[in-house]
Amino acid sequence: MINLAIIGTNWITHSFVEAAHATGKYNLSAVYSRKEETAKEFASKYEGKQITTYTDLNALAQDKIDTIYIASPNILHYEQAKLFLNAGKNVILEKPSCSTVEELDDLFKLAKQKKVVLVEAFRHIQEANFKLLKEKISDLGPLYGASITFAQYSSRYEKVLQGEVPNIFNLEMGGGALVDLGVYCVAAAVDLFGAPTSSQYYPVKIATGADGAGRLILHYPNFTVHLCHSKIYNSDAPSEIYGEKGTLIVPTITDIDKITFWDPKKKSREEVQGVKTPEKLNLIEEAREFARCIEDKDEAALGRLEQHSRDTLAIMQKVRHDNGLVFPGGK
Amino acid sequence: MINLAIIGTNWITHSFVEAAHATGKYNLSAVYSRKEETAKEFASKYEGKQITTYTDLNALAQDKIDTIYIASPNILHYEQAKLFLNAGKNVILEKPSCSTVEELDDLFKLAKQKKVVLVEAFRHIQEANFKLLKEKISDLGPLYGASITFAQYSSRYEKVLQGEVPNIFNLEMGGGALVDLGVYCVAAAVDLFGAPTSSQYYPVKIATGADGAGRLILHYPNFTVHLCHSKIYNSDAPSEIYGEKGTLIVPTITDIDKITFWDPKKKSREEVQGVKTPEKLNLIEEAREFARCIEDKDEAALGRLEQHSRDTLAIMQKVRHDNGLVFPGGK
Numbered sequence: 001m002i003n004l005a006i007i008g009t010n011w012i013t014h015s016f017v018e019a020a021h022a023t024g025k026y027n028l029s030a031v032y033s034r035k036e037e038t039a040k041e042f043a044s045k046y047e048g049k050q051i052t053t054y055t056d057l058n059a060l061a062q063d064k065i066d067t068i069y070i071a072s073p074n075i076l077h078y079e080q081a082k083l084f085l086n087a088g089k090n091v092i093l094e095k096p097s098c099s100t101v102e103e104l105d106d107l108f109k110l111a112k113q114k115k116v117v118l119v120e121a122f123r124h125i126q127e128a129n130f131k132l133l134k135e136k137i138s139d140l141g142p143l144y145g146a147s148i149t150f151a152q153y154s155s156r157y158e159k160v161l162q163g164e165v166p167n168i169f170n171l172e173m174g175g176g177a178l179v180d181l182g183v184y185c186v187a188a189a190v191d192l193f194g195a196p197t198s199s200q201y202y203p204v205k206i207a208t209g210a211d212g213a214g215r216l217i218l219h220y221p222n223f224t225v226h227l228c229h230s231k232i233y234n235s236d237a238p239s240e241i242y243g244e245k246g247t248l249i250v251p252t253i254t255d256i257d258k259i260t261f262w263d264p265k266k267k268s269r270e271e272v273q274g275v276k277t278p279e280k281l282n283l284i285e286e287a288r289e290f291a292r293c294i295e296d297k298d299e300a301a302l303g304r305l306e307q308h309s310r311d312t313l314a315i316m317q318k319v320r321h322d323n324g325l326v327f328p329g330g331k
Numbered sequence: 332m333i334n335l336a337i338i339g340t341n342w343i344t345h346s347f348v349e350a351a352h353a354t355g356k357y358n359l360s361a362v363y364s365r366k367e368e369t370a371k372e373f374a375s376k377y378e379g380k381q382i383t384t385y386t387d388l389n390a391l392a393q394d395k396i397d398t399i400y401i402a403s404p405n406i407l408h409y410e411q412a413k414l415f416l417n418a419g420k421n422v423i424l425e426k427p428s429c430s431t432v433e434e435l436d437d438l439f440k441l442a443k444q445k446k447v448v449l450v451e452a453f454r455h456i457q458e459a460n461f462k463l464l465k466e467k468i469s470d471l472g473p474l475y476g477a478s479i480t481f482a483q484y485s486s487r488y489e490k491v492l493q494g495e496v497p498n499i500f501n502l503e504m505g506g507g508a509l510v511d512l513g514v515y516c517v518a519a520a521v522d523l524f525g526a527p528t529s530s531q532y533y534p535v536k537i538a539t540g541a542d543g544a545g546r547l548i549l550h551y552p553n554f555t556v557h558l559c560h561s562k563i564y565n566s567d568a569p570s571e572i573y574g575e576k577g578t579l580i581v582p583t584i585t586d587i588d589k590i591t592f593w594d595p596k597k598k599s600r601e602e603v604q605g606v607k608t609p610e611k612l613n614l615i616e617e618a619r620e621f622a623r624c625i626e627d628k629d630e631a632a633l634g635r636l637e638q639h640s641r642d643t644l645a646i647m648q649k650v651r652h653d654n655g656l657v658f659p660g661g662k
Contacts, residue, residue: 144535144544144564153595202555204475213475215557224533226546233475233573234593236580242564249567262565264484
């Protein structure tokens with residue numbers, strides 16, 4: 001049983017804890033919040049659990065817990081992860097992991113020194129239907145490209161239009177559409193196609209100076225992948241992978257409930273067999289895989305996840321730099 | 332009544348003639364084909380019409396016809412249009428007009444000298460529903476960008492995979508996906524948003540050396556438009572226009588039968604009122620407008636169409652050049 005602590009007390013943290021408990025592999029034993037009251041309220045949702053609350057991160061780092069799930073504002077990820085890795089705790093770090101590859105490499109180096117596990121909490125690439133999509137790419141023959149879209153209007157954009165600067169659109173807090181939603185598209189592309197040879201980003205800059213939306217072009221030796229993400233408008237576009245032998249289509253890249261194959265020979269669409277009904281707790285597949293990685297110390301799987309996180313972050317860091325989307329500490 | 336002649340005897344020419352007749356403004360009076368038999372067979376479909384057939388373009392240029400519709404292979408457009416403009420005939424030139432802006436400017440100059448009309452046969456931008464889409468853009472407030480997609484698998488690609496070089500995929504014939512289907516996207520973008528300040532093309536090159544598909548990025552001062560076209564794979568993606576006050580969505584950019592508005596205030600979709608049932612003869616709206624331009628000599632409308640054709644071609648010429656997609660006579 002993994003003794004779990006959490007940093008961050010919003011809906012995503014509740015979702016993770018519920019999913020973690022449902023795997024039967026984790027036990028929530030500590031909660032951190034800057035305010036005691038918030039921590040207690042969060043803990044009160046889990047009746048029958050012995051949960052210690054903390055308002056001091058250093059104190060939490062000395063707790064008996066063995067794994068921490070960090071879902072704080074992006075800009076705090078690096079320092080918090082470093083603190084807990086140094087204390088010998090496994091770290092599940094919400095995406096986006098860090099601001100720079102240098103920071104991330106530092107964390108992975110520390111995890112190895114301390115013989116603990118560090119993973120970035122990418123939910124979608126751990127889902128069975130995403131893995132099926134990836135499998136089916138080999139049926140497409142030579143690839144011609146892909147379009148990956150995740151564009152979902154955020155009500156917090158209304159605040160921006162009223163002159164406010166919510167965290168999610170604040171560069172000082174490591175915000176912006178690329179690192180918030182675009183990261184799902186980048187992570188998907190890197191998992192499906194590997195690291196690109198080069199990339200260009202065309203952001204839509206908003207009043208806060210951050211990117212509210214954008215298009216990212218990833219070049220591979222024989223094809224190009226187009227990513228489209230937004231928090232300031234919606235898109236109905238599906239995500240698609242194009243090849244000589246057909247097109248694979250999913251309505252969304254993050255919660256795949258259907259995979260369609262367009263067959264150029266038959267000139268018709270058919271549903272791909274083997275698609276599973278999505279899990280009710282949509283973080284359960286990642287929670288299960290991370291438990292497996294922690295318990296089995298699966299070095300091969302952890303190595304692949306480490307490379308994936310690094311490649312994903314390298315793209316975002318490069319294109320943020322190209323476009324003057326600078327976070328504190330970044331160049 | 333406009334005495335019409337046609338060059339080219341395929342399905343698109345039949346469609347144009349049927350639409351032209353349905354307007355009540357045109358009368359097909361001459362047909363050209365390299366083979367007498369093909370010309371006669373084409374003419375035989377129009378019972379009761381006095382149609383002269385030609386296998387010699389110079390002879391046709393001396394005929395009493397006053398307007399020619401040119402739907403020959405792309406690479407022949409320029410020389411043929413020049414011949415007929417010189418003979419004092421109005422010219423309706425199938426898209427893509429020419430290989431270079433220099434050629435097109437030459438033709439427009441000649442048309443002015445001869446006091447005749449030259450128009451490029453863009454069907455889609457003349458359609459009532461396209462014009463309604465354009466009107467609705469002003470409801471979006473500041474624009475954030477657009478995605479325009481036209482990706483339709485061509486069975487002729489099977490021939491390419493078997494080692495053949497069909498005209499449509501042959502650079503020697505002025506072929507490729509950009510000028511064949513991409514031109515609809517480019518023409519739509521130029522009509523909706525004007526000429527871009529710069530552009531980049533990411534083609535998928537196929538065995539013939541031509542582009543079988545591609546993505547074109549058009550930059551405007553405050554937003555970016557992404558065009559996606561293909562003749563070697565299908566896409567289910569709609570075309571979308573993004574703005575502060577919502578998203579406009581059409582299933583296809585070429586045959587708009589529905590316009591959906593996604594409203595960020597209501598967080599819901601609604602159908603835009605005023606969408607017309609598409610005409611059965613889908614070339615009738617362009618045929619009607621071209622008849623009006625020819626009969627009324629509407630200089631303002633013709634000037635706008637001229638600028639539109641030039642801006643559209645300038646983009647394609649530039650990005651073909653950037654990517655080594657060279658046509659005979661081009662650089």
